[in-house]
Amino acid sequence: MPNPILSIENLTTVVRKGTSSELQILKGINLDIFPGDFITLLGSNGAGKSTLLNVIAGNLTADTGTIKINAHDVTKQDETTRTKYISRVFQDPKLGTAPRLTVAENLLLAKKRGLKRTFLPRNLKRSLPEFKVLTKTTGNGLDQRLNTPTGDLSGGQRQALSFLMATLNNPTILLLDEHTAALDPKTSDQLMQLTDKTIQDNHLTALMITHRLEDALKYGNRLIALHDGQITLDVRDNEKASLTKADLLNYFATY
Amino acid sequence: MNIIVSTIGQGLIWAILGLGLFITFRILNFADMSVEGTFPLGAATAVALIHQGINPYLAMLAAFLTGSLAGMVTGLLYTKGNIPILLAGILTMTAIFSINLRILNGSNLSLLNQHTLLNSGIMKSLPPYFNTVLTGLLVIIILIGLLIYFLQSEFGQAFIATGDNPIMARSLGIKTDAMIILGLMLSNGLIAFGGALVAQNNGFADVNMGIGIIVIALASIIIGEVAFGNLNLNNRLVAIVVGSIMYRFVLLFVMQLGFAANDLNLLSAIVLALALLSPKFRHFFGFTRILKGVSRSHA
Numbered sequence: 001m002p003n004p005i006l007s008i009e010n011l012t013t014v015v016r017k018g019t020s021s022e023l024q025i026l027k028g029i030n031l032d033i034f035p036g037d038f039i040t041l042l043g044s045n046g047a048g049k050s051t052l053l054n055v056i057a058g059n060l061t062a063d064t065g066t067i068k069i070n071a072h073d074v075t076k077q078d079e080t081t082r083t084k085y086i087s088r089v090f091q092d093p094k095l096g097t098a099p100r101l102t103v104a105e106n107l108l109l110a111k112k113r114g115l116k117r118t119f120l121p122r123n124l125k126r127s128l129p130e131f132k133v134l135t136k137t138t139g140n141g142l143d144q145r146l147n148t149p150t151g152d153l154s155g156g157q158r159q160a161l162s163f164l165m166a167t168l169n170n171p172t173i174l175l176l177d178e179h180t181a182a183l184d185p186k187t188s189d190q191l192m193q194l195t196d197k198t199i200q201d202n203h204l205t206a207l208m209i210t211h212r213l214e215d216a217l218k219y220g221n222r223l224i225a226l227h228d229g230q231i232t233l234d235v236r237d238n239e240k241a242s243l244t245k246a247d248l249l250n251y252f253a254t255y
Numbered sequence: 256m257n258i259i260v261s262t263i264g265q266g267l268i269w270a271i272l273g274l275g276l277f278i279t280f281r282i283l284n285f286a287d288m289s290v291e292g293t294f295p296l297g298a299a300t301a302v303a304l305i306h307q308g309i310n311p312y313l314a315m316l317a318a319f320l321t322g323s324l325a326g327m328v329t330g331l332l333y334t335k336g337n338i339p340i341l342l343a344g345i346l347t348m349t350a351i352f353s354i355n356l357r358i359l360n361g362s363n364l365s366l367l368n369q370h371t372l373l374n375s376g377i378m379k380s381l382p383p384y385f386n387t388v389l390t391g392l393l394v395i396i397i398l399i400g401l402l403i404y405f406l407q408s409e410f411g412q413a414f415i416a417t418g419d420n421p422i423m424a425r426s427l428g429i430k431t432d433a434m435i436i437l438g439l440m441l442s443n444g445l446i447a448f449g450g451a452l453v454a455q456n457n458g459f460a461d462v463n464m465g466i467g468i469i470v471i472a473l474a475s476i477i478i479g480e481v482a483f484g485n486l487n488l489n490n491r492l493v494a495i496v497v498g499s500i501m502y503r504f505v506l507l508f509v510m511q512l513g514f515a516a517n518d519l520n521l522l523s524a525i526v527l528a529l530a531l532l533s534p535k536f537r538h539f540f541g542f543t544r545i546l547k548g549v550s551r552s553h554a
Contacts, residue, residue: 083428098419114428
């Protein structure tokens with residue numbers, strides 16, 4: 001095994017601390033993610049999937065434990081600093097784009113993810129040919145709408161744009177938080193195929209939450225299940241490939 | 256003729272307030288009450304300094320700085336203190352009132368017999384009220400140029416994204432708290448700068464000159480938007496200036512109907528309320544169709 005790209009040790013997280021509704025969500029997570037891993041993350045509601053993603057991204061702080069990216073301790077880094085390595089696509093298509101800015105303007109903002117933004121002119125025109133080629137890959141007409149405010153796009157187009165924005169600079173780790181859940185089945189499948197292709201072509205490392213067992217089985221090289229704040233299943237490669245939907249249903253029935 | 260020139264001049268110099276407020280109200284998407292304090296703060300700072308024999312240009316720079324300092328206070332209370340923005344603004348505005356009394360060493364201070372931006376050099380040789388028009392025009396052109404440059408820079412785009420979608424902005428590494436503080440500093444700096452100019456034009460600074468300022472600044476923004484509809488960002492800045500001049504003409508018109516200067520705040524509030532309500536009226540009066548016709552012929 002190569003060195004892990006992301007290494008999580010003894011991670012615990014408590015929410016609503018100091019109140020009567022205090023709740024421990026993550027109860028000692030240990031996880032090593034290796035370069036090129038495409039992990040599908042399963043678990044019932046409340047298992048801690050989104051919390052895990054938020055702690056990795058830095059929106060939530062870890063109460064104990066460490067998070068290392070390429071052996072570099074980022075546990076104390078805030079969300080904006082971590083965007084140098086981490087990008088994410090949210091479940092809600094509205095969260096990933098700025099509605100009053102155009103498609104091209106949003107892409108240009110994403111191109112500078114985690115980098116210094118200067119007082120020099122943004123130079124949108126120079127990037128337009130590149131964005132044209134890039135948006136063609138979504139196959140949903142996004143390339144015809146480069147100068148449209150994203151608030152006027154369909155949910156599918158918006159989410160495809162969010163995905164392009166998140167993968168534009170080849171992030172060290174890509175976090176996908178049920179990013180197809182708000183879309184209709186056909187649009188959802190389209191975006192999943194684009195997701196898979198982009199991750200393969202650019203050798204990205206990704207962690208994807210999903211509730212669709214078919215997607216969890218079909219995509220990725222590794223499958224992890226969370227239950228009650230702990231990792232209860234972690235299979236990869238051949239072992240994952242031999243899993244069936246029935247196996248998973250059986251597995252979840254035991255909890 | 257004089258009254259037309261004077262009204263245009265007023266519209267131009269008051270447009271600075273609209274441009275300043277646009278930064279918070281339309282880009283960052285919240286109403287910042289501190290402007291009611293920073294407008295007289297800028298006026299007081301400039302007038303007091305000019306009284307000390309300081310060059311009017313330096314006095315106006317100082318006004319900008321005191322305004323942005325006050326904006327920083329509001330920004331810190333809001334972002335780091337988690338105080339709701341309306342309350343944060345009201346706290347700053349209230350505190351500034353006492354500071355203004357200290358700066359002016361009383362409730363008002365006249366500029367009689369002082370050299371100001373509007374009565375020295377070339378301005379002296381102009382026909383009446385043209386000094387206001389020329390000063391306003393120059394300041395507005397420079398200001399809009401700088402704002403367009405800023406907003407179209409990499410940094411400015413990150414600033415716009417902060418107001419548009421803070422969650423997305425943070426996920427792209429934009430420090431939204433810093434952006435909000437900076438926006439409030441820039442906005443209040445401009446408002447104070449506007450206050451310094453208005454005070455020189457009026458010939459005095461008064462602690463009460465900030466009352467109702469947010470309504471006047473909003474009126475120029477909203478009237479510009481109602482009149483011109485959908486515009487790109489750069490043109491929206493110009494629309495504010497036109498809105499500000501239109502607003503002055505509306506005031507001129509109602510004053511001609513026999514209202515007194517004491518009725519001004521009531522009239523300002525009514526004009527703004529009507530402009531804000533205009534989308535609700537559109538179906539009844541075909542109002543926007545008429546206005547759209549106007550904007551189309553402009554385009």
